[in-house]
Amino acid sequence: MRHFSIGIIWRLTILTLLLAAFAYFVLQKQWFLSFFILVGICISFYLLFSYVTSVNRKLARFFESVRYADFAVKFRADNKLGKSFEEVNNQLNGVLDAFRQARAEKEANLHYINTIVQHVNVGLLSFDASGKIELINNAAFRTLGIYRLRNISELSNSVHIGLYEILKDLPSGGKTLYITSNEQQITINSTAVSLRGRVIKLVSLQNIQSELQEKELDAWQNLTKVLRHEIMNSVTPIVSLASTMREIIEIDLSEKTEIKETVDDLKEALQTIENRSKGIMNFVNAYREFTTIPKPVFTEITAKQLVGNLTNLILPQIKAKGISLQTNIKQDFSLIVDNEQIDMVLINLMKNAIEAVENKLNPEIKISIYQADNQRFIEVSDNGSGIEPEAIEKIFIPFYTTKKTGSGIGLSLSRQIMQIHGGNLKVISKVGEGSKFLVIF
Secondary structure (H helix, E strand, O other), X not given: XXXXXXXXXXXHHHHHHHHHHHHHHHHOOOHHHHHHHHHHXXXXXXXXXXXXOHHHHHHHHHHHHHHOOOOOOOOOOOHHHOHHHHHHHHHHHHHHHHHHHHXXXXXHHHHHHHHHHHHOOOEEEEEOOXXXXXXXXXXXXXXXXXXXXXXXXXXXXXXXXXHHHHHHHOOOOOEEEEEOXXXXXXXXXXXXXXXXXXXXXEEEEEEOHHHHHHHHHHHHHHHHHHHHHHHHHHXXXXXXXXXXXXXXXXXXXXXXXXXXXXXXXXXXXXXXXXXXXXXXXXXXXXXXXXXXXXXXXXXXEEHHHHHHHHHHHHHHHHHHOOOEEEEEXXXXXXXXXXXXXXXXXXXXXXXXXXXHHOOOOOOEEEEEEEEEOOEEEEEEEEOOOOOOHHHHOOOOOOOOOOOOOOOOOHHHHXXXXXXXXXXXXXXXXXXXXXXXXXXXX
16 A cells, blocks of 8 residues: 555655646746646646546456456556555455356356256256247157247147147146147146246146056056966866866776767867867967067167068068068168067068058058158058058057957067167058058167
C-alpha cells in the first residue's frame, strides 16, 4: 500500500505545481505558456484519476468475467504498486481459478450424466410445456423407430398415432401402456420437475415385448416340465406292467388251446397298451429339448456365410421339389452367435417354407439379408397360402401347429433360441399371398 500512497503523493505534487504555474502565467497574461500548462494539468489529472480508479476497473473486469463465465482473465499488471495490490491480484486470480475448476467439474459431470443417459436401455425424453424436446437418448430413438425429434407434436405426423396425446396428457406420476403399429408394447412413465420456474416433463419409454415373451416362454417351460414329470411317472409303470403281463400270458397261458383266441386278444391288447405307452414316453422325451437348450457357444460369422451354409444344405431338396430359390444380400453384416443354433432356426424356417409352397403352381422361396432401423435381418419368405390371422397369434406357442404332421415345437424353439441371442423371431403373413419370417438380431 506504501507504493500506492507514494504514487498518489507525487502525482498530486505535480498537479499542484502545474496549477500554481497556470495561475501565475494567467496573472502575467502569458496565454501561450498558460495553454501548455493547462494541457499538462489535464494530462496529470487524467493519470491521477486512472491511477486511483485502477482497483475499481480491476473489480469491474473481474465481475464482468464472472458474469459472462470468462475465466481465462489474469490479473498481474499492477503488482508493482505494492504487496497489498499483489495480494488483491492473487485473490482475484484465485477466485477465477475456483470458478474455472467448478465449471470444468460441472461440464465433466454433465458429460458423465449424458453418457449414462445415452447408454441406458430405457428410452428417456423430456420436454417443456410447449412440447420442445429438452433431452432424448438413443434408446428412445430406437424404441420409437425415429432418428430425430425436436418437438413431441412431430409424433402426430409419424407412425405413432395417438402417442402425442398420450405424452401431452399423461399426468406426473402416471403410467400407461402404448401399443405401436407393429404390435410392440411400450410402457410409458411420466414425472414432472420444476427447472428455474419452468415445468419439464420427463418420460421413460420401455419396450416390454421381449420381457413378456420371456415370461410366456418361462411359463410354457415350467408347464412342460410338470407335464413331462407327471406323464412319465404315470406311464412308466403302465409300460412295465403291460410288458410283465404279456410275458406271463405267453409263458403260462400259451398252452391252453381252449382259450387260445382269448389269449391272443389279450396279448394283442397288452401289446397295444405297451406300444402306445412307449409312444407317449417318446413323445414326451422329444420335447425335452424345449426346456434344455444348451448354453450357446458364441463365434463370429457373417450373415452371408449363415445363408450360404443353409442353401448348400437345403438346395438338393428344393431342386427335387421344383422350387425356385432366390437370395438377396442387400447389406451383409457380422454376428456373434452360436452357429449351430442359428442354423437350426434357419433350417426350421426353410422346412416350413418348403411345406408351405409344395402345392403351389410356381413355388418360390426368397432369403434376404439387410439392415434397417438399427436392426439386422435375415428374412425367409414364401408365396404359399399364408397363415390365418387367428393362427398367427398362436404359432409360437409350444405344441401348437397348423400342420397335420407337425409337432408344434419348431417355431417355439426357434424363437427361444433367438431370445437367448438377444434377438427375436417375427412373422408377417397374408392369406393367399404367403408368409415372411424375420430373424432379427
